[in-house]
Amino acid sequence: MSLFDFFxxxxxSGSVAKDRLKLVLVSDRAGCSPEVMEQMxxxxxxxxxxxxxxxxxxxxxxIKQTQSDSDNGTVPAIFANIPIKDMRSKN
Amino acid sequence: xxEVIVVTSGKGGVGKTTTTAxxxxxxxxxxxxxxxxxxxxxxxxxDVVMGLENRIVYNLVDVIxxxxxxxxxxxxxxxxxxxxxxxxxxxxxxxxxxPEQMKKLTDQLKEEFDxxxxxxxxxxxxxxxxxxxxxxxxxxxxxxxxxxVRDADRIIGLLEANEIKQTHLIVNRLRMDMVKRxxxxxxxxxxxxxxxxxxxxxxxxxxxxxxxxxxxxxxxxNTMAGKAYMNICKRVDGEEVPFLDLAGKGGLxxxxxxxx
Numbered sequence: 001m002s003l004f005d006f007f008x009x010x011x012x013s014g015s016v017a018k019d020r021l022k023l024v025l026v027s028d029r030a031g032c033s034p035e036v037m038e039q040m041x042x043x044x045x046x047x048x049x050x051x052x053x054x055x056x057x058x059x060x061x062x063i064k065q066t067q068s069d070s071d072n073g074t075v076p077a078i079f080a081n082i083p084i085k086d087m088r089s090k091n
Numbered sequence: 092x093x094e095v096i097v098v099t100s101g102k103g104g105v106g107k108t109t110t111t112a113x114x115x116x117x118x119x120x121x122x123x124x125x126x127x128x129x130x131x132x133x134x135x136x137x138d139v140v141m142g143l144e145n146r147i148v149y150n151l152v153d154v155i156x157x158x159x160x161x162x163x164x165x166x167x168x169x170x171x172x173x174x175x176x177x178x179x180x181x182x183x184x185x186x187x188x189x190p191e192q193m194k195k196l197t198d199q200l201k202e203e204f205d206x207x208x209x210x211x212x213x214x215x216x217x218x219x220x221x222x223x224x225x226x227x228x229x230x231x232x233x234x235x236x237x238x239x240v241r242d243a244d245r246i247i248g249l250l251e252a253n254e255i256k257q258t259h260l261i262v263n264r265l266r267m268d269m270v271k272r273x274x275x276x277x278x279x280x281x282x283x284x285x286x287x288x289x290x291x292x293x294x295x296x297x298x299x300x301x302x303x304x305x306x307x308x309x310x311x312x313n314t315m316a317g318k319a320y321m322n323i324c325k326r327v328d329g330e331e332v333p334f335l336d337l338a339g340k341g342g343l344x345x346x347x348x349x350x351x
Contacts, residue, residue: 012273017237018280024237025244025284 030063030076037063048082055083093124093201096208096327097226099250101242103213105234106263109299109308110320111210112140114230117310117324119174123205126165128177128197130222131212132187135179141168142306143176152180155188155196173204185217190224197225206327215249223250228257230290230327234264235276244285259290261323266295267337291323294337 011019027034041061048054059082066077098111108131115127128151129137138144149164154177165175180187200207211222223229229250233243243260250258262278269275278292296316302309310320315337322332 014270014273014276014280017276018284021237021240021276021284024241028241028244029248 026063026076032063037061044080045082052084053086055085058083093203093205093207094227095197095201095225096206096228096230097211097223097255098208098230098232099211099219099222099246100213100232100239101215101246102233102239105232105239106293107213107232108136108140108210109303110230110232110261110263110293111137111208112308113310113320114324114327115174115206115208116141116168116308117321118206118208118328119168119171120311120321121324121328123328124173124203125206125208126175126177126200126204128200128207128209129179130193130209130218132179132218133181133184134212135181137210138166138176138178139306140303141176141308143168143178144306147178150178150180152183152187155192161196161200185212185221188221190220193221194225201225201227215245219246219249220253223253223255226255228259229255230259230261231285231287232261232263233281233285235262235270235278235281240276240281240284247285247287258287259327260285260287261291261293262289263293264295265292265337271338290326291319292334292337293319293323 027037032040044061045054045056045059061078061080061082063076063078066075068075096114098107098114100107108129111127111129115125119125127137127141129135130151131137132152135150138147143166146166149159151164153159154161154164161177164177166178168174168176197207197209207225209222209226212218231243231246231250233239247258260282262281265278266275270277278289282289294315296314298309298312298314299316308320309317310324311317315335319335319337322335325332
Protein backbone atom coordinates (compact mmCIF):
# COMPACT_ATOMS: atom_id res chain seq x y z
CA MET A 1 0.00 0.00 0.00
CA SER A 2 1.39 3.37 -0.90
CA LEU A 3 0.70 6.65 0.82
CA PHE A 4 -1.64 7.65 -1.98
CA ASP A 5 -3.83 4.62 -1.32
CA PHE A 6 -3.85 5.48 2.34
CA PHE A 7 -5.31 8.89 1.68
CA UNK A 8 -7.71 7.44 -0.85
CA UNK A 9 -6.40 9.65 -3.64
CA UNK A 10 -4.68 8.66 -6.90
CA UNK A 11 -4.37 4.91 -7.21
CA UNK A 12 -0.78 3.75 -7.59
CA SER A 13 0.16 2.97 -11.19
CA GLY A 14 0.90 -0.63 -10.20
CA SER A 15 -2.67 -1.27 -9.10
CA VAL A 16 -4.01 0.60 -12.14
CA ALA A 17 -1.97 -1.82 -14.28
CA LYS A 18 -3.35 -4.81 -12.41
CA ASP A 19 -6.98 -3.65 -12.75
CA ARG A 20 -6.60 -2.87 -16.45
CA LEU A 21 -5.00 -6.24 -17.08
CA LYS A 22 -7.76 -8.11 -15.29
CA LEU A 23 -10.34 -6.42 -17.50
CA VAL A 24 -8.53 -6.90 -20.78
CA LEU A 25 -7.74 -10.53 -20.02
CA VAL A 26 -11.38 -11.32 -19.38
CA SER A 27 -12.31 -10.30 -22.92
CA ASP A 28 -9.10 -11.86 -24.35
CA ARG A 29 -9.87 -15.18 -22.69
CA ALA A 30 -13.49 -15.15 -23.77
CA GLY A 31 -12.35 -14.25 -27.29
CA CYS A 32 -14.75 -11.34 -27.45
CA SER A 33 -14.08 -7.63 -27.84
CA PRO A 34 -15.61 -4.91 -25.64
CA GLU A 35 -17.85 -3.89 -28.60
CA VAL A 36 -19.26 -7.40 -28.90
CA MET A 37 -19.85 -7.36 -25.16
CA GLU A 38 -21.74 -4.09 -25.51
CA GLN A 39 -23.91 -5.48 -28.34
CA MET A 40 -24.67 -8.61 -26.36
CA UNK A 41 -25.56 -6.53 -23.34
CA UNK A 42 -27.99 -4.43 -25.40
CA UNK A 43 -29.61 -7.54 -26.88
CA UNK A 44 -30.06 -9.08 -23.44
CA UNK A 45 -31.66 -5.84 -22.21
CA UNK A 46 -33.99 -5.74 -25.22
CA UNK A 47 -35.20 -9.32 -24.68
CA UNK A 48 -35.75 -8.94 -20.94
CA UNK A 49 -37.46 -5.56 -21.39
CA UNK A 50 -40.17 -7.26 -23.48
CA UNK A 51 -41.38 -9.03 -20.35
CA UNK A 52 -40.32 -6.97 -17.36
CA UNK A 53 -39.37 -3.40 -16.61
CA UNK A 54 -35.75 -3.28 -15.53
CA UNK A 55 -33.66 -0.71 -13.74
CA UNK A 56 -31.20 0.47 -16.40
CA UNK A 57 -29.09 2.36 -13.85
CA UNK A 58 -28.45 -0.66 -11.67
CA UNK A 59 -27.77 -3.02 -14.57
CA UNK A 60 -24.43 -4.81 -14.70
CA UNK A 61 -23.36 -7.49 -17.18
CA UNK A 62 -19.78 -8.83 -17.18
CA ILE A 63 -17.70 -11.77 -18.26
CA LYS A 64 -15.69 -13.09 -15.35
CA GLN A 65 -13.55 -16.12 -14.62
CA THR A 66 -15.27 -18.75 -12.58
CA GLN A 67 -14.39 -22.20 -11.30
CA SER A 68 -15.51 -24.86 -13.75
CA ASP A 69 -17.92 -27.53 -12.43
CA SER A 70 -16.41 -30.40 -14.37
CA ASP A 71 -12.65 -30.05 -13.88
CA ASN A 72 -10.57 -27.81 -11.66
CA GLY A 73 -9.76 -25.10 -14.21
CA THR A 74 -11.36 -21.71 -14.59
CA VAL A 75 -13.76 -20.84 -17.42
CA PRO A 76 -15.26 -17.54 -18.52
CA ALA A 77 -18.88 -17.04 -17.45
CA ILE A 78 -21.43 -14.27 -17.94
CA PHE A 79 -22.54 -12.60 -14.73
CA ALA A 80 -25.65 -10.46 -15.04
CA ASN A 81 -27.13 -8.38 -12.27
CA ILE A 82 -30.41 -6.96 -13.58
CA PRO A 83 -32.63 -5.27 -10.99
CA ILE A 84 -36.36 -5.52 -11.78
CA LYS A 85 -38.48 -2.38 -11.42
CA ASP A 86 -41.85 -3.83 -12.16
CA MET A 87 -43.28 -7.05 -13.53
CA ARG A 88 -45.33 -6.15 -16.59
CA SER A 89 -48.99 -7.18 -16.48
CA LYS A 90 -49.42 -10.60 -17.94
CA ASN A 91 -51.77 -9.65 -20.76
CA UNK B 92 14.80 -40.32 -20.00
CA UNK B 93 15.23 -36.56 -19.80
CA GLU B 94 12.81 -33.67 -20.04
CA VAL B 95 12.20 -31.18 -22.82
CA ILE B 96 11.61 -27.69 -21.42
CA VAL B 97 10.51 -24.80 -23.64
CA VAL B 98 11.27 -21.24 -22.52
CA THR B 99 8.59 -18.99 -23.96
CA SER B 100 6.87 -15.64 -23.41
CA GLY B 101 4.83 -14.38 -26.34
CA LYS B 102 6.26 -10.89 -26.17
CA GLY B 103 9.80 -10.26 -27.34
CA GLY B 104 12.51 -8.71 -25.20
CA VAL B 105 11.38 -10.02 -21.82
CA GLY B 106 14.40 -12.28 -21.34
CA LYS B 107 13.70 -15.67 -22.94
CA THR B 108 17.19 -16.10 -24.35
CA THR B 109 18.89 -14.85 -21.16
CA THR B 110 16.71 -17.24 -19.16
CA THR B 111 17.48 -20.17 -21.47
CA ALA B 112 21.22 -19.46 -21.22
CA UNK B 113 21.19 -19.12 -17.43
CA UNK B 114 18.87 -22.02 -16.66
CA UNK B 115 20.84 -24.26 -19.02
CA UNK B 116 24.21 -23.23 -17.61
CA UNK B 117 22.91 -23.58 -14.05
CA UNK B 118 21.64 -27.10 -14.68
CA UNK B 119 25.01 -27.95 -16.24
CA UNK B 120 26.65 -26.59 -13.07
CA UNK B 121 24.42 -28.98 -11.13
CA UNK B 122 26.14 -31.68 -13.22
CA UNK B 123 23.17 -32.46 -15.42
CA UNK B 124 23.53 -33.41 -19.06
CA UNK B 125 22.10 -30.43 -20.90
CA UNK B 126 21.55 -29.36 -24.49
CA UNK B 127 20.20 -25.94 -25.47
CA UNK B 128 18.35 -25.53 -28.77
CA UNK B 129 17.83 -22.11 -30.33
CA UNK B 130 14.65 -22.32 -32.43
CA UNK B 131 14.57 -18.65 -33.41
CA UNK B 132 15.43 -19.28 -37.06
CA UNK B 133 16.59 -16.14 -38.82
CA UNK B 134 17.14 -14.24 -35.57
CA UNK B 135 19.56 -16.37 -33.64
CA UNK B 136 20.91 -14.99 -30.40
CA UNK B 137 21.45 -17.77 -27.91
CA ASP B 138 24.93 -18.31 -29.41
CA VAL B 139 26.06 -14.74 -28.61
CA VAL B 140 24.49 -14.73 -25.15
CA MET B 141 26.39 -17.97 -24.45
CA GLY B 142 29.61 -16.58 -25.96
CA LEU B 143 29.76 -19.35 -28.58
CA GLU B 144 29.13 -17.36 -31.77
CA ASN B 145 32.58 -18.00 -33.23
CA ARG B 146 32.28 -21.74 -33.01
CA ILE B 147 29.20 -22.40 -35.14
CA VAL B 148 29.72 -24.73 -38.07
CA TYR B 149 26.36 -26.40 -38.66
CA ASN B 150 22.92 -25.53 -37.30
CA LEU B 151 19.45 -26.76 -36.43
CA VAL B 152 18.18 -26.63 -40.02
CA ASP B 153 21.22 -28.58 -41.30
CA VAL B 154 20.44 -31.28 -38.75
CA ILE B 155 16.70 -31.37 -39.47
CA UNK B 156 17.25 -31.53 -43.20
CA UNK B 157 19.46 -34.51 -42.51
CA UNK B 158 22.55 -33.16 -44.24
CA UNK B 159 24.56 -33.50 -41.05
CA UNK B 160 24.42 -35.53 -37.87
CA UNK B 161 23.25 -33.90 -34.65
CA UNK B 162 26.66 -34.32 -33.05
CA UNK B 163 28.31 -32.39 -35.89
CA UNK B 164 26.18 -29.33 -35.15
CA UNK B 165 26.62 -29.46 -31.37
CA UNK B 166 28.87 -26.82 -29.87
CA UNK B 167 30.42 -28.06 -26.67
CA UNK B 168 30.43 -25.49 -23.88
CA UNK B 169 33.93 -25.31 -22.37
CA UNK B 170 34.33 -26.27 -18.74
CA UNK B 171 31.51 -28.83 -18.69
CA UNK B 172 31.46 -32.48 -19.58
CA UNK B 173 27.96 -32.66 -20.95
CA UNK B 174 26.72 -29.27 -22.02
CA UNK B 175 26.02 -28.37 -25.64
CA UNK B 176 24.32 -25.76 -27.81
CA UNK B 177 22.49 -26.55 -31.02
CA UNK B 178 22.43 -23.16 -32.74
CA UNK B 179 19.72 -21.85 -35.01
CA UNK B 180 20.13 -20.98 -38.69
CA UNK B 181 20.58 -17.31 -39.42
CA UNK B 182 19.92 -17.31 -43.16
CA UNK B 183 16.67 -19.31 -43.25
CA UNK B 184 13.17 -18.68 -41.95
CA UNK B 185 10.76 -20.38 -39.58
CA UNK B 186 9.10 -22.44 -42.30
CA UNK B 187 12.38 -24.34 -42.83
CA UNK B 188 11.31 -26.83 -40.15
CA UNK B 189 7.99 -28.30 -39.00
CA PRO B 190 6.63 -29.15 -35.53
CA GLU B 191 6.78 -32.86 -36.42
CA GLN B 192 10.47 -32.63 -37.26
CA MET B 193 11.17 -30.76 -34.03
CA LYS B 194 9.32 -33.34 -31.97
CA LYS B 195 11.30 -36.13 -33.58
CA LEU B 196 14.55 -34.32 -32.81
CA THR B 197 13.73 -33.56 -29.16
CA ASP B 198 12.41 -37.10 -28.58
CA GLN B 199 15.75 -38.37 -29.77
CA LEU B 200 17.77 -35.90 -27.66
CA LYS B 201 15.94 -36.54 -24.41
CA GLU B 202 17.08 -40.17 -24.57
CA GLU B 203 20.60 -38.90 -24.20
CA PHE B 204 20.29 -35.76 -22.06
CA ASP B 205 18.73 -34.90 -18.68
CA UNK B 206 17.43 -31.58 -19.97
CA UNK B 207 16.72 -30.37 -23.49
CA UNK B 208 16.05 -26.63 -23.18
CA UNK B 209 14.42 -24.84 -26.07
CA UNK B 210 14.65 -21.10 -26.64
CA UNK B 211 11.35 -20.17 -28.29
CA UNK B 212 11.03 -17.20 -30.66
CA UNK B 213 8.64 -14.35 -29.80
CA UNK B 214 5.16 -14.52 -31.27
CA UNK B 215 2.54 -17.24 -31.62
CA UNK B 216 3.15 -18.31 -35.21
CA UNK B 217 4.99 -21.28 -36.63
CA UNK B 218 8.21 -20.63 -34.71
CA UNK B 219 6.24 -21.00 -31.47
CA UNK B 220 4.58 -24.20 -32.66
CA UNK B 221 7.96 -25.63 -33.69
CA UNK B 222 9.43 -24.77 -30.30
CA UNK B 223 6.66 -26.33 -28.19
CA UNK B 224 6.09 -29.42 -30.37
CA UNK B 225 8.20 -31.81 -28.32
CA UNK B 226 8.05 -30.01 -24.98
CA UNK B 227 7.15 -31.84 -21.76
CA UNK B 228 6.95 -28.63 -19.77
CA UNK B 229 7.26 -24.88 -20.16
CA UNK B 230 8.85 -21.93 -18.40
CA UNK B 231 6.82 -18.83 -19.18
CA UNK B 232 8.89 -15.67 -18.81
CA UNK B 233 7.24 -12.31 -18.23
CA UNK B 234 8.13 -8.89 -16.87
CA UNK B 235 5.73 -7.05 -14.54
CA UNK B 236 4.30 -4.91 -17.36
CA UNK B 237 0.81 -4.96 -18.86
CA UNK B 238 1.98 -5.87 -22.39
CA UNK B 239 4.21 -8.75 -21.28
CA VAL B 240 1.63 -10.17 -18.85
CA ARG B 241 -1.13 -9.99 -21.43
CA ASP B 242 1.00 -11.89 -23.96
CA ALA B 243 2.02 -14.41 -21.30
CA ASP B 244 -1.66 -15.09 -20.63
CA ARG B 245 -2.21 -15.81 -24.31
CA ILE B 246 0.80 -18.14 -24.37
CA ILE B 247 -0.43 -20.00 -21.27
CA GLY B 248 -3.77 -20.57 -23.04
CA LEU B 249 -1.98 -21.89 -26.13
CA LEU B 250 0.25 -24.17 -24.05
CA GLU B 251 -2.85 -25.61 -22.37
CA ALA B 252 -4.54 -26.07 -25.73
CA ASN B 253 -1.45 -27.97 -26.92
CA GLU B 254 -1.60 -30.20 -23.85
CA ILE B 255 1.58 -29.01 -22.19
CA LYS B 256 0.47 -29.76 -18.67
CA GLN B 257 3.29 -28.40 -16.58
CA THR B 258 3.85 -24.66 -16.94
CA HIS B 259 5.77 -22.48 -14.51
CA LEU B 260 6.14 -18.73 -14.35
CA ILE B 261 9.32 -16.67 -14.14
CA VAL B 262 8.83 -13.00 -13.31
CA ASN B 263 11.84 -11.25 -14.76
CA ARG B 264 13.28 -7.78 -14.25
CA LEU B 265 11.38 -7.02 -11.07
CA ARG B 266 12.29 -3.72 -9.44
CA MET B 267 11.59 -3.99 -5.75
CA ASP B 268 11.97 -0.21 -5.21
CA MET B 269 9.16 0.43 -7.71
CA VAL B 270 6.99 -2.34 -6.27
CA LYS B 271 7.36 -0.78 -2.84
CA ARG B 272 6.17 2.61 -3.93
CA UNK B 273 3.30 1.01 -5.82
CA UNK B 274 4.58 1.78 -9.30
CA UNK B 275 5.15 -1.78 -10.43
CA UNK B 276 3.05 -4.92 -10.14
CA UNK B 277 4.55 -7.34 -7.63
CA UNK B 278 5.31 -10.96 -8.50
CA UNK B 279 2.27 -11.86 -6.36
CA UNK B 280 0.09 -9.61 -8.53
CA UNK B 281 1.37 -11.28 -11.70
CA UNK B 282 0.83 -14.76 -10.26
CA UNK B 283 -2.71 -13.83 -9.21
CA UNK B 284 -3.52 -12.67 -12.75
CA UNK B 285 -1.88 -15.53 -14.66
CA UNK B 286 -2.85 -18.26 -12.19
CA UNK B 287 0.10 -20.59 -12.83
CA UNK B 288 2.71 -21.60 -10.24
CA UNK B 289 5.75 -19.35 -9.79
CA UNK B 290 9.18 -20.95 -10.16
CA UNK B 291 11.30 -17.84 -9.79
CA UNK B 292 11.64 -14.08 -9.57
CA UNK B 293 14.66 -12.43 -11.16
CA UNK B 294 15.43 -8.87 -10.07
CA UNK B 295 16.32 -6.20 -12.60
CA UNK B 296 20.09 -6.39 -12.30
CA UNK B 297 22.68 -4.53 -14.37
CA UNK B 298 24.97 -7.53 -13.98
CA UNK B 299 22.78 -9.27 -16.58
CA UNK B 300 23.83 -6.67 -19.15
CA UNK B 301 27.47 -7.05 -18.14
CA UNK B 302 27.39 -10.84 -18.34
CA UNK B 303 25.63 -10.72 -21.71
CA UNK B 304 28.28 -8.29 -22.97
CA UNK B 305 30.89 -10.83 -21.99
CA UNK B 306 29.00 -13.85 -23.29
CA UNK B 307 29.16 -15.62 -19.94
CA UNK B 308 25.87 -16.40 -18.14
CA UNK B 309 26.00 -15.21 -14.53
CA UNK B 310 23.98 -18.03 -12.95
CA UNK B 311 25.40 -19.16 -9.65
CA UNK B 312 27.66 -16.15 -9.06
CA ASN B 313 27.27 -13.77 -6.17
CA THR B 314 24.89 -11.27 -7.80
CA MET B 315 21.16 -11.06 -7.05
CA ALA B 316 20.28 -12.28 -10.56
CA GLY B 317 22.94 -15.00 -10.37
CA LYS B 318 21.44 -16.32 -7.14
CA ALA B 319 17.87 -16.02 -8.43
CA TYR B 320 18.72 -18.03 -11.57
CA MET B 321 20.52 -20.72 -9.58
CA ASN B 322 17.46 -21.10 -7.37
CA ILE B 323 15.29 -21.49 -10.48
CA CYS B 324 17.60 -24.26 -11.73
CA LYS B 325 17.33 -26.13 -8.45
CA ARG B 326 13.53 -25.80 -8.48
CA VAL B 327 13.42 -27.00 -12.11
CA ASP B 328 15.39 -30.02 -10.93
CA GLY B 329 12.82 -30.70 -8.20
CA GLU B 330 14.52 -29.20 -5.17
CA GLU B 331 12.52 -27.00 -2.82
CA VAL B 332 14.28 -23.68 -2.41
CA PRO B 333 12.87 -20.70 -0.49
CA PHE B 334 12.37 -17.51 -2.52
CA LEU B 335 15.04 -14.82 -2.21
CA ASP B 336 14.29 -11.76 -0.16
CA LEU B 337 14.81 -9.25 -2.95
CA ALA B 338 13.81 -6.40 -0.67
CA GLY B 339 16.31 -7.23 2.03
CA LYS B 340 19.19 -5.44 0.39
CA GLY B 341 19.12 -2.18 2.31
CA GLY B 342 20.21 -3.32 5.76
CA LEU B 343 18.24 -3.39 8.99
CA UNK B 344 17.45 0.30 9.21
CA UNK B 345 15.85 0.66 5.81
CA UNK B 346 14.10 -2.67 6.24
CA UNK B 347 12.43 -1.48 9.43
CA UNK B 348 11.00 1.50 7.67
CA UNK B 349 10.12 -0.07 4.36
CA UNK B 350 8.19 -2.97 5.81
CA UNK B 351 4.79 -2.58 4.20
